[in-house]
Structure formats: C-alpha cells, structure tokens
Amino acid sequence: MSALLESIDAGFTLPPEWYSDPAIFEAEQRRILWRSWHFVTTTDRLAEVGDRFVWEIAGLPVTLVRAGDGDGAIVAADPGGAQVHVWGPMVWVNPAPDALTFAEWTAGADGGESLEERMRRIGCDVDAYVPITERVWDIPANWKVFQDNTIECYHCPTTHPEFSRAIVQDPERQILGIGGPTWVHHTLPFRDDDRRAYHFSWVFPTTYVQFTGRGFDVGSVSVLGVDRLRHRHIGFGSPSDTPERIAAAQAWLDRDPTIDQDVEICRLVQRALDSGVAPIGRLLAGREHLLTHLYRRIVEMMEA
Ligand SMILES: [Fe+2]
Numbered sequence: 001m002s003a004l005l006e007s008i009d010a011g012f013t014l015p016p017e018w019y020s021d022p023a024i025f026e027a028e029q030r031r032i033l034w035r036s037w038h039f040v041t042t043t044d045r046l047a048e049v050g051d052r053f054v055w056e057i058a059g060l061p062v063t064l065v066r067a068g069d070g071d072g073a074i075v076a077a078d079p080g081g082a083q084v085h086v087w088g089p090m091v092w093v094n095p096a097p098d099a100l101t102f103a104e105w106t107a108g109a110d111g112g113e114s115l116e117e118r119m120r121r122i123g124c125d126v127d128a129y130v131p132i133t134e135r136v137w138d139i140p141a142n143w144k145v146f147q148d149n150t151i152e153c154y155h156c157p158t159t160h161p162e163f164s165r166a167i168v169q170d171p172e173r174q175i176l177g178i179g180g181p182t183w184v185h186h187t188l189p190f191r192d193d194d195r196r197a198y199h200f201s202w203v204f205p206t207t208y209v210q211f212t213g214r215g216f217d218v219g220s221v222s223v224l225g226v227d228r229l230r231h232r233h234i235g236f237g238s239p240s241d242t243p244e245r246i247a248a249a250q251a252w253l254d255r256d257p258t259i260d261q262d263v264e265i266c267r268l269v270q271r272a273l274d275s276g277v278a279p280i281g282r283l284l285a286g287r288e289h290l291l292t293h294l295y296r297r298i299v300e301m302m303e304a
Contacts, residue, residue: 002303008295013281019142019273025226032205032301033058033143035096036182037105039207039220040064042089042131042234046074053091058223060095087116088126089236090218092207100182106203109180115201115209118179122199124211126236132215133235133250137259141266143206143223144298145273146231149266150219151184151202151290152176159265163258166190167198176290182297184290204294214238227270233259 008014018024038057041064045053049068056062063078074091076082081097092102106115119126139146149155157169168174168189175187182204190196190212199211206221215237222230235249272278283291 002299004299004303005296007280008292008299011283011285011292013148013283013291014144014295014298015280016273016276016278019144019270020226022226025142027302028298029058029060029223031304032298033223034060035094035099035301036205037083037085037092037094037100037102037203037207038205039090039203039218040093041091043074043086043091044089044131046091052077055093056222057093057095059225062093062095064091064093088128089130090126105182107180109178112180115179115183115203118185118201119209119211119216122197122211123213124199124216126216128238129215129236130239131234132237132241132246133253135233135253135259137231137233137263139229139231139263139266140227141229141270142227142273143221143229145266145269146221146229146262147202147205147294148291149262149269150208151186151294152288153186153188154284154287155265159261160258162256166192168194171287176287178290178293184293202290202294204297227274231259231263 034057040055040062041053045051046064046066049066049072051066053064061078062076062082064074064084065077067073067075074084074086076084076093079095083094083097083099083101085092085102108114113121153174157164168191173189177185179185179201184202186200188198190198196213201209203209206223208219210217215235217233217235219231219233224230233253235253237246237249
C-alpha cells in the first residue's frame, strides 16, 4: 500500500498540494474526473428529437443529443462512447466508455441498497418531479475543498445559523453512512418534527442529491480549473406546481444564505491551502470517516 493511503488510514487529509498543484490537477482530470459519473443536465433540455446540449466536464467538451432513431435515447455525440444514464429527470454522464456503469457507481456496499433504492425507500420518487428552480455560484476553490466542506456538517452550527435553526445539530442524532464505494449519505433530523429528516447523498466526485419530503434537489460542481469551480443547485418539484409556487420557491432559493456561507468558507480554505502554510489536516476518528472513505477513492484512482 502506498505511503499516502497509510497516511489517510491513519486519519490524515490529503496533502495541501493536492488542492493547489496544477500537475496534480491534470492527473486528476485524466484519472478521476473524466472517468467518473457527473450530473450534467435535465431531460427537459433534450425533450425533442435532435435537441443538443453542450457542456464541459472538467475541461472536456461534452455534447448530448436526443437521438432520432430507435427509442429516442439521449446519447453522447462527443466524446464518442461516453456513457449516459437517465435517472428520472436527471441526465448523468461518464466520459469514459470503459469506466464503471452508473448502476455500478451507485451500487450499495457489501450488497446493501443502491442510491436509487435508498431514494425510493426514504420516499423520493424522482420520476414524479420536474426541474423548477436553479441558482449558480462561482467558487474560487479546488473541487475537493467543496467536497470536504459538503460532506461534513461540523461547520454547520457556526457557519449556517439559518440551516441550524431548522436542523438538529447534535452529532449523536445525525447518521453519517457509507452508501457504497463512490457515495456517502447523511440523515439529519428537523428540529420541529423529528419524523422528518434532511437526507443528503454525495455521489463522488461532483454531485449531491438531497430530499426533505417533497420534490428533491441536485447540486453539481463543474470543475473549471485547479482552484475554480461553478456550483449549480437545481430544485425539482411537481409538474402541477403553480407558477406562484414556483416563483416563491425560486425567490426562497435566491435569498437562501446557506450556500453563500459555504462559498466564503471554500474561498478561505483555498486561500490557506494556496499559501503553502496550511499543514496537513487531522480528521476526527469515527466522525469524519466519510472523508477518509473518499480520500481513499481519490488515491486509489490516481494510483490505478
Ligand atoms: Fe456548509
């Protein structure tokens, strides 16, 4: 086993240069980002035969098209052979033809439930929903800074006062689980009704899916460079939602300060990492094991 995996298993983070070195980022593009599954768009953007959707995955151009023959599937015109998976209203892409399928990527650990099975069990039928809201943030940070920040909530009580007024912040009542090799999940109860929970799943390396009882949300990171990313958050609701309800949901998302607070944390963390003075991080044993799980995934893919 490599010295880096030993360090991660001993409870350390990735070394700071993994967040700022352009050469490491280039290797990540080839070995991780272009061989992983990413949420790219929604099916309504490719509704008609011949519709095209142009995107980039970590600098790699991607063109999706609604094919005119056979079953009218959404396929990748570029890069040829890229894998496409439609899950309800979501379109996911893995640029590598020989990489794992979406079902393999989101399978459960040790024969446990898959991500799709989990979403159904907690009451989210993604097929029932359509995109209704969207907001975008540019964040001057490495994609792993975003990932580190989003899959633990120990910063929530201090950073997210509005979120923390709604969600129980006692670590003893928060369930953090490893779903499978490339996804992890959180279940955090609501304060006002502990039968309700905020369900969050992170699908390595760039996408979250969250559910709180009605509709669902997807957040996806477009990796623009070693220290730049664009974060999109798309809210899904019922096809029968009225224009007034949709406008209210968009206004709420536009005002919600939570992600702005994360943008500021990510900016500050990246600045510390870029400065070269930030030491390697030490994780809380048994509390930040989801980060360790994904660091292992990163190193394994880089060393494969
Ligand atoms: Fe946060």
